[in-house]
Amino acid sequence: MLSTLITCAFTAQAKLNVVATLPDFGSLAREIGGDKVNVTVLAKPTEDSHFVDARPSFVVSLRNADALIDGGAELELGWLPPLLQNTRNPKIEIGKPGRVQASQGIHLMNVPTNVTRAAGDVHALGNPHFTVDPIIAKAIAQHIAQSFSALDPVNAAFYEGNYKKFEATINAKLQEWGTALLPFKGQHVVAYHDSWPYFAHRFGLNIDIFLEPKPGIPPSPSHLAEVIAQMRAQHIKAIIVEPFHDRRIAEKVASATGAKVVEFSQFPSGLPGTDSYVKLIDTLVSRLAAALK
């Protein structure tokens, strides 16, 4: 009881230490927390978030964390569990106010009915690349606001206000983004990896052809030949690659089909000039619209 009071008193004064596994959650945490939180992001925006090294310094960040925001959908399965095993921080255990699992309350897409690794690097809980849907981002931001308010009740109104602001911004921006992509409704777009079903769903696109034959499996010549044939038949104009993908492969396919390579990132700061979530989606929308024109 006493220790709880002391903790409460302490957290009321100090900034909340927030750790986000991925840069998108980190960005949302900054939107909500403002100058009342210190946000540490583990994965780099430009690296493949499936394979992040469990660096020992992450243990230190997690040990000092008041809150941990992770995806909760097994994207970080390869590196978060060993970190948490070594962290020994009860504040960020699942079920505590200090733990936000972003996938909570979200209907994940493409949940495999039959889990087999013959299908490649398939996520048993469904596709975990969900933050690029702005409506989902709002839900995550709200969970973060709830968590921060619980941890730091003194500033609850501040967090709540920031959430409202973020919600309003997204709602306004959605009109803008939706209008920009409206002319391309129903068009097919090729992606290197299946990271974009939520983005496609939001804006009425079909991002359903991939350079990878199966998730996580490098492109093979025979598969690329099929993709090229499909792209020609359907007049597909854009190929989405992420910063860590081998752009040369995409360039080859693009030159064979006349399509454009569009550099995308799921994460704020993964592309130049995208240090916030809204700027990131701004960039994605304008880049894609330019390529599809």
Add this chain to the structure above:
Amino acid sequence: MKKIILFALAVLPVAAVSAQEAAPAASSSPAPTVSNATPATAADMEALREQVQSLTETVKALQQQVKDQQAALEKANLTGESGLPQNPEPSPIAGAEESPAPAGNAPPRFPTEDTSVVSSTTAPAASSVPGVSASPFPASGGFPTTDTSVITSTPETISSTGAGASLTQPITIGGGRNYMNISLDGLFALAYSSARDLDHIEVGDHDPQQRGFNARNVELAFDGAVDPYFEGFANIVFKLDNDNQTEVEVEEAFMQTTSLPFNLQLKAGQFFAAFGRLNPTHPHTWDFADTPLVNGLFLGPDGLRGVGAQGSWTLPLPWYSQLIFASQNGRGSTGFSFRNPGDDGMFFDRITTDREVRGLQDFVWIPRFENSFNLSDTQTVLAGASGAFGSNETGANSRTQIYGADLLYKWKSSHAEGGFPFVKWQTEFMYRRFQAGHGADDSFPVAETFHDWGLYSQVMWGFKKGWVAGIRGDYVHMQDSMFTDDLDRQSRWRLSANLTWYPTEFSKIRLQYNQDFLEENFFLSAREVESIFLQWEFILGAHGAHKF
């Protein structure tokens, strides 16, 4: 009369407060019962429930008194009745939501914020354009800003550990429906060597041991959360000896605490000693097809492991710094340089004593101190110092000390795909002081103290997604002796090069070339040996991720 009313009014808030305090516990009771609550929690719940019940009864009795004695005071009755049953009710609802914020230890002063936040969960839905469909372009109105097809109104269902009932984070797969990870790892090798005694040239028990095919490590691995307090791990290894007979090892089986305060962690059972980099790891994570010489010859063919207990403490410093201290029996071949009776009762030419523990000095004590720094965003260094101290079986008071130092440097691209490209440089140095005594019953004429040392250093280069090239240099210096005739006491060095292809993280194919040079000593002549291994591996099931 007035006194009674005052008393009743004074008691009621107290009862209400205590009911409120009990409420969070009572409300969270459904979750633990679903998830196999531990007896302690269940008992606590029961106690709390009883408390609440008795309090309720007391208050009811008081109400009754008030009612009987003061028929006119209906007001008091009303506040009593409305106050009492309400309190237990709202809290189960709040607990049932399982939303991240209010679950667990909902502080009493939070509820107001909670309800506002909950209502704001539904706020976007409420403020939404009516008739929102999954299709992003409704016929009229603006672009939709809500979508019930992607977001459930209450945060529930999906969580990597099921309903979030467990306090720990087990590594789960398949929607978190399993209580543990189960995996099978098969590691095989096809070997050719210019030496006919490959089982002597290769010093590790899981290394290729004969020309031709080898199945030295087929491993069942289990791990998961035991309960909210412990995690459990077990590795059961099956291996085929050179006559294709199956041997079984309980390589590791231990439990580990998850939530001790002050950054402490305890582990107990059968486990690998945290000595250096390689020793605590399983063969399938190794970068080469065989054990480095110094590990196999000092810590033993199976590594230094045994039944024991370990405590570790991460120091409250701004960088990663950890102290580990373990004690193990150190008996048998997995306590190789310690209380090891040796093959046929002989070790280093002496008949071993093979005795019971006499005191604390006969256990192996294993301290380790490790620190890690980030040189940059892409470069990490991990440095450690280890020790292993205990007695050995070659004499009445013979002791062994092993000291180790290890260094790991890793660079990984900031644009890594699948973890590639990377460069990893790993070096371990060990020094062993081994007092070889007079053997059992003073049967050996000479007592000697061996000062042996050795090291390996390897560079792995992951140059392309799935592809790793590596080189390794090995050296072991064994102090020469005119008295001790033992095959393992030959100074030697080795150069290795390999190329590994990982089609995915669940399979690999590796080609390795070794050149061994064994130096002449008092009893043995110099030799050169060349070996080639083709190693392959598969992993089935859910396998826990590895540490850095």
